[in-house]
Amino acid sequence: MYPPRFDYYRAASVQEAVQLLQAHPEAKVLAGGHSLLPMMKLRLAAPPVLVDIGRIEELRGIQDLGDRLRIGALTTHWELERSDILARKCPLIPEAAAQIGDRQVRHRGTIGGNLVHADPGSDLPAVILALDGTLHLAGPNGTRQVAARDFFLDLMTTAVQPGEILTAVEVPVLGERTGTAYLKFEHPASGYAVCGAAAIVTLNADGTVAQARLCFNGITSTPFNAQNVTDALVGHTPDDATIEGVVDQHLHVGDPMGDVFASGAYRVELAKVFAKRALKQARDRAQA
Amino acid sequence: MGQYIGAAIKRLEDPALITGRAKYTDDLQLPNMAYAAILRSPYAHARIKRIDTSKAAAMEGVIAVFTGEDIAQSGVPGVVPVGWLLPDLKTPPHPLLARDKVRHVGDGVAVVVAEDRYTAYDALEAIEVEYEPLPAVVNPADAVKEGQPLVHEDAPNNIAFDWSIGDKEATDEAFAKASHVVSLDLVNNRLIPNAMEPRATLADYNPVTGELTLWMTSQNPHIHRLLMSLASLGLPEHKIRVIAPAVGGGFGSKIHHYPDEAITAWCAMQVGRPVKWQATRMETYLTDAHGRDHVTHAEMALDENGRILGLRVQTYANLGAYLSTFAPAVPTYLYGTLLSGEYDIPAIYCRVIGVFTHTTPVDAYRGAGRPEATFVVERLMDLAARKLGLDPTEIRRRNFVPPDKFPFQTQVALQYDSGNYEAALQKALEIIDYKNLRQEQERLRQEGRYIGIGFSTYIEACGLAPSAVVGSLGAQAGQWESALVRIHPTGKVTVYSGSSAHGQGHVTTFAQIVADKLGVSLEDIEIIQSDTDQVQYGWGTYGSRSAAVGGSALAVALDRIVEKGRKIAAHLLEAAEEDVVFEDGKYYVKGAPDQAKTLQEVALQAYLAHNLPKGLEPALEAVAFYDPPNFTFPFGTHVAVVEVIPETGEIKILRYVAVDDVGNVINPLIVDGQVHGGIAQGIGQALFESAVYDENGNLVTGSMLDYAVPKAHFLPSFEVDRTVTPCPHNPLGVKGAGETGSIASPAAIVNAIVDALAPFGVEHIDMPVTPEKIWRAIHGNGRS
Numbered sequence A: 001m002y003p004p005r006f007d008y009y010r011a012a013s014v015q016e017a018v019q020l021l022q023a024h025p026e027a028k029v030l031a032g033g034h035s036l037l038p039m040m041k042l043r044l045a046a047p048p049v050l051v052d053i054g055r056i057e058e059l060r061g062i063q064d065l066g067d068r069l070r071i072g073a074l075t076t077h078w079e080l081e082r083s084d085i086l087a088r089k090c091p092l093i094p095e096a097a098a099q100i101g102d103r104q105v106r107h108r109g110t111i112g113g114n115l116v117h118a119d120p121g122s123d124l125p126a127v128i129l130a131l132d133g134t135l136h137l138a139g140p141n142g143t144r145q146v147a148a149r150d151f152f153l154d155l156m157t158t159a160v161q162p163g164e165i166l167t168a169v170e171v172p173v174l175g176e177r178t179g180t181a182y183l184k185f186e187h188p189a190s191g192y193a194v195c196g197a198a199a200i201v202t203l204n205a206d207g208t209v210a211q212a213r214l215c216f217n218g219i220t221s222t223p224f225n226a227q228n229v230t231d232a233l234v235g236h237t238p239d240d241a242t243i244e245g246v247v248d249q250h251l252h253v254g255d256p257m258g259d260v261f262a263s264g265a266y267r268v269e270l271a272k273v274f275a276k277r278a279l280k281q282a283r284d285r286a287q288a
Numbered sequence B: 001m002g003q004y005i006g007a008a009i010k011r012l013e014d015p016a017l018i019t020g021r022a023k024y025t026d027d028l029q030l031p032n033m034a035y036a037a038i039l040r041s042p043y044a045h046a047r048i049k050r051i052d053t054s055k056a057a058a059m060e061g062v063i064a065v066f067t068g069e070d071i072a073q074s075g076v077p078g079v080v081p082v083g084w085l086l087p088d089l090k091t092p093p094h095p096l097l098a099r100d101k102v103r104h105v106g107d108g109v110a111v112v113v114a115e116d117r118y119t120a121y122d123a124l125e126a127i128e129v130e131y132e133p134l135p136a137v138v139n140p141a142d143a144v145k146e147g148q149p150l151v152h153e154d155a156p157n158n159i160a161f162d163w164s165i166g167d168k169e170a171t172d173e174a175f176a177k178a179s180h181v182v183s184l185d186l187v188n189n190r191l192i193p194n195a196m197e198p199r200a201t202l203a204d205y206n207p208v209t210g211e212l213t214l215w216m217t218s219q220n221p222h223i224h225r226l227l228m229s230l231a232s233l234g235l236p237e238h239k240i241r242v243i244a245p246a247v248g249g250g251f252g253s254k255i256h257h258y259p260d261e262a263i264t265a266w267c268a269m270q271v272g273r274p275v276k277w278q279a280t281r282m283e284t285y286l287t288d289a290h291g292r293d294h295v296t297h298a299e300m301a302l303d304e305n306g307r308i309l310g311l312r313v314q315t316y317a318n319l320g321a322y323l324s325t326f327a328p329a330v331p332t333y334l335y336g337t338l339l340s341g342e343y344d345i346p347a348i349y350c351r352v353i354g355v356f357t358h359t360t361p362v363d364a365y366r367g368a369g370r371p372e373a374t375f376v377v378e379r380l381m382d383l384a385a386r387k388l389g390l391d392p393t394e395i396r397r398r399n400f401v402p403p404d405k406f407p408f409q410t411q412v413a414l415q416y417d418s419g420n421y422e423a424a425l426q427k428a429l430e431i432i433d434y435k436n437l438r439q440e441q442e443r444l445r446q447e448g449r450y451i452g453i454g455f456s457t458y459i460e461a462c463g464l465a466p467s468a469v470v471g472s473l474g475a476q477a478g479q480w481e482s483a484l485v486r487i488h489p490t491g492k493v494t495v496y497s498g499s500s501a502h503g504q505g506h507v508t509t510f511a512q513i514v515a516d517k518l519g520v521s522l523e524d525i526e527i528i529q530s531d532t533d534q535v536q537y538g539w540g541t542y543g544s545r546s547a548a549v550g551g552s553a554l555a556v557a558l559d560r561i562v563e564k565g566r567k568i569a570a571h572l573l574e575a576a577e578e579d580v581v582f583e584d585g586k587y588y589v590k591g592a593p594d595q596a597k598t599l600q601e602v603a604l605q606a607y608l609a610h611n612l613p614k615g616l617e618p619a620l621e622a623v624a625f626y627d628p629p630n631f632t633f634p635f636g637t638h639v640a641v642v643e644v645i646p647e648t649g650e651i652k653i654l655r656y657v658a659v660d661d662v663g664n665v666i667n668p669l670i671v672d673g674q675v676h677g678g679i680a681q682g683i684g685q686a687l688f689e690s691a692v693y694d695e696n697g698n699l700v701t702g703s704m705l706d707y708a709v710p711k712a713h714f715l716p717s718f719e720v721d722r723t724v725t726p727c728p729h730n731p732l733g734v735k736g737a738g739e740t741g742s743i744a745s746p747a748a749i750v751n752a753i754v755d756a757l758a759p760f761g762v763e764h765i766d767m768p769v770t771p772e773k774i775w776r777a778i779h780g781n782g783r784s
């Protein structure tokens, strides 16, 4: 568990971080270090330079911008879990964050690192995708925004370009009569998601579904949006039988991942079960 | 006895451990110390064509780089030997570093000694090794077939031994006349020990005196010294000192003598500086001896009343690429001999084929052979119960060895010392409220919920072991234990024990024995273990032997102290020896307790020696070397209650009840802790753990990302209780408590799951029983 030699720079501002990355094209950004450092210690990653963004104040914290919430990239999972603003306005994020790793991991790991690392078993990617979040990037050519649906490109690959850092995530504030749920089937060894289902259900005044979202971690190489399922739910009264029928009929997972613990075929089955459970729970909360 | 034995005293060793003051091997620092790192084969089977260490050797901070060739040329014996021989056992050499061929992923190829660990690991990457990859074989049942790659040229069909026990003819006859036969094919999954502290060594060699001091993570420093001397380094035994400082668990993995510690010592001798090696977690996954890994076919014959007539078992036992220290004993004398379980089985035959494969060596891991035997017997009992339409508890009752039949001679060599199997079962049934629980199970089934109740009425052989017996079975070691008790002139006590705790709490339990026997308080007792220069001799801690054998040695030595003290006291009291009693730390003439001489006074007189009985030697100390007359046989009933969710195969353990009988209990807190830990490990085997190799011999579950050890939140709160049937043949009446949990629980859990799935017609699921396996079992049998 001894990484190869590397140089270390600590950036005081986003601007300095971007400059450092320009000066050291092989550099890696270091945030909470809870994905990057283990890989370096196992010598699976060997960046010659680390640019530590961990103490840039402007990247921290959660702001209420009225119709949306802004979450700084350095916000830790623990802060997500404990945030009053999120508890009131976007409980899906704390519900998922609380299921990440253990207390120590949640105190160090950051939302930015979690999303940029894009491990298929991570808990936040599908949540941000389900929320239709927007990712704010800063780079040598200024800033840009990427929608969550365009952010996760492949296994551990995102739209973040070399030289760019993720500065914040913005999610829209959900409307009335909306309920959310994140349910996770955890891998008994790693604790990562074998299947993690994020569901959002918004009801019309008459109790029918106005809008819904259902996204998964863990079953495919990038977070999977089960649009077919949620499209089919809209307009219906979401009783148990309807949810079950819609999921059974419309959930089609292409190219599931598998490992010695859980095969692809089994993950597809889990996705069905967790889709039903998560949608029902979100519905119950929307009705409450 | 007195106030200490039987008391739940908090562990005396814990304050240092939990405040970080205990020193583990890697905490130790010596001036001028260097660091070793070992290059390991990425191939399961390959010819080494060329090793070029020049780039690594030229790196700044690298002190030396060595290969197997260098070790061979240094003239040391340079191997790690096997310490248990079976008839016709193939014993291919196991060199400290591979020379011509590597035989498993993780086999050592070269070693770097450097100024710091960063440099050492950098240098490993600079060593160039040219391998010619060869086909590998990983499954023991496949490896014996014709045309499979050979692990060792001199072991045809990869067979290391073909061993059997019991009476084949009588067993065949039993099957011929049986009303019912049940059979089972099973894989007992391969496990990785996962001691909290990975293995480590610090070696310091003094070229002037020729003395080598080794601090290492050892469960048995004297065995390590012996093997270092005889087989690995060739240094005379009296010039080697092995010390085990604080050791963070072993579970068997730190019994064995591995190449790495010997390599580190050899490096220290070469470079003339202290050298430290600390395994990484992933290194322990590749090199710590694994456990279990059986492929078994088993059959049980029964009469129409459910009485067992015979048991027939054939097992392929995976030994890995080399024979680890006690590897041949584990799937034979610690397995085949346990197949009678708690039952009076008139005919048993067991054949075990020990097989080399291109995998990490396999050896003793908590329970060692006995969990595998228990699993075979207890699974068959449940299958038989189902086939005969009997309650699983009823079929067990009908076959229990009854309390009046002890000592009980089994058909597979062992003689059980004492037991009351029915009593333990009965107690467990009361705790779980069995009758109501079965009704509840039926009621929930109607609602589509699937609860299962699983039993494991187990036996184990502990207190290893009568030396002559194990010697006749092939052990190249004695299995007695020693204790030296020294009473200082002020009456304080130091004990030197050949046991070697690495988490078990001997400092506490042994002090309790001393305190009661001598009437001294716990603060006045020091327990010394784990240092070959301080402790006279010892065979260490494993096989649940420390209380039964080490504790017995201590009890005998304490009796000798009391007797010598009595002579002195009688002299001082001017009384006849036989009139002097010893009670609560005082000697007095029967009926005259106020004229007492305390042990402290007697000890002082023993040392001053101004006024001793004629012919009596001064000082007050005694040593005992205790060789047990038999194994001990703890037993009990474990019950698991589980719920299975059919749609996903998720498993919830609702309750886990353990009623163990470990004989007399010295410290219930420590025994409970041992039982808890063992159950957790056994549940780990049943539900989570499995070392999986792909067909090329890569360890797919090579880290804690993939290999699941149970976490606290996976487990229920265990309900533990006891019955007490003292061991009749040792002075403390203790049987041993270190392994009960891991021996009993896998069968209880799997029996519970299979019981839950009875409505789906599921008869067996191999461990680890993962949700996916359950899901497939349900779907493979229709209905979901």
Ligand SMILES: Cc1cc2nc3c(=O)[nH]c(=O)nc-3n(C[C@H](O)[C@H](O)[C@H](O)COP(=O)(O)OP(=O)(O)OC[C@H]3O[C@@H](n4cnc5c(N)ncnc54)[C@H](O)[C@@H]3O)c2cc1C
Pocket (backbone or CB within 6 Å): A028, A029, A030, A031, A032, A033, A034, A035, A036, A037, A038, A053, A073, A074, A099, A100, A101, A102, A105, A108, A109, A110, A111, A112, A113, A114, A115, A116, A117, A121, A122, A123, A124, A160, A164, A165, A166, A167, A190, A191, A192, A193
């Ligand atoms: C024991 C353990 C258990 C875990 N369990 C879970 C779990 O159950 N669920 C889960 O979701 N996660 C889990 N994690 C991962 C954890 O959430 C990590 O903290 C997270 O994935 C990465 O965040 P970090 O801040 O530590 O990132 P780092 O490790 O510092 O960085 C990760 C990657 O992202 C890049 N990066 C980080 N921040 C930025 C940024 N602002 N801009 C551009 N690039 C950036 C880095 O260069 C690096 O490539 C676990 C981790 C551990 C060690």
